[in-house]
Amino acid sequence: MAGPTTAERGERRRESSGPPRPRHFPRPSVRTIVILAVLLVVLGGTAGWLLYGSDWLRVRSVSVSGTRVLTPAQVREAADAPVGEPLISVDIAAIEAGLKKKLPRIDAIEVTRSWPDGIDLKVTERTAILLVQNGDKYVEVDDAGVRFATIFRAPKGVPLLELAVSHSGSSAASLRRFGEDRLVREAVRVAGRLPAAVARDTRLVKVRSFDDISLELSGARTVAWGSGEKGADKARALTALMKASPDARHFDVSVPTAPASSGS
Incomplete structure (x- = not known):
């Protein structure tokens, strides 16, 4: 009678050997744990000193x-960056808020740390789309009506x-309903839609009411x-x-x- 095949013998060996035993790693000694803890404390202290105490990262x-x-000098002065202080502790949000408050011409400002010892201020200025005359001066108005x-x-x-x-008739009613700021924004909206050739030739945008801009x-x-x-339709028609x-x-x-x- 024929004996067991090779496959059957392999199956029997697997059955007899049972499931694989999990490997156990030796538990670290108290000495090793203490050394690792000391190293972590030293590394943390060194990192903290570098960031807050070292002169290299100020x-x-x-x-x-x-x-x-x-001018860059105006922006630097308004930023009032804490020169000499640790770079890690600089309040980026406070600098951004301060610049926008002190310099309304700034539309957007990006403040970033430039390691190891610098601060970068990337400015986007507002662009005037209209002017409001005030005596012998002019007030610039941007595309948001600001x-x-x-x-x-x-x-x-x-x-x-x-x-x-x-202050009478439909013009006054429009002013009461929409307010001066809304009328200014409507004028800005019109100026922003003008065809390029027309915009170059435009000398005045006159607002009599919300529906009467010329x-x-x-x-x-x-x-x-x-x-x-x-x-857009009016621009194409014009x-x-x-x-x-x-x-x-x-x-x-x-x-x-x-x-x-x-006319001609």
Whole structure:
């Protein structure tokens, strides 16, 4: 009679040997535990000294980038960075908040640690899209309607904003309903939708009410824009109207589906 096959013999050996026994690692001695604990304490103390006590990782320089109108010196002064203090302890959020409060021209600021001993300030300034004249000065207004700076000389290419709101009739009702800030934002909305060629020629954005905004262009030309709604449609209609009637002096796109022009 034939004996067991090789496979059967292997199966029997596995059955007889049972499941594999787990490996046991030797328990570390008290001496080893003490040494490891001492090493961890030493490393932690060294790291703490390097970060807080060492002169190597203290603030020595503050760099500024991204400025256009502001100077790096103005930004550094307003930042009031804690030169000489440990770099790790610098309050980044406090510097950012302080800069925005002291320098309203700053739209966004990114403050980062530059190891081993520097602070980097990356500035994004607001851009004026309209100007409000105040006596012999001008107040700059950005694309969010924020009045952020007062200057003595109007920059080229930025139109004036005129709030020609009367205190009677529909104009006064519009002012009571929306408020001056909302009317300014509506003017900004219109200015932001102008075709590039028209924007370059715009000298004045006049607001009589929420629904009555007009433009004064170079060459004694005017544009009745209406409200800030459907700005993209109005921009396309105005571009087509100016191409079709290049000698016209008055354009009306308040209803963009029925634009009109007149004068020559």
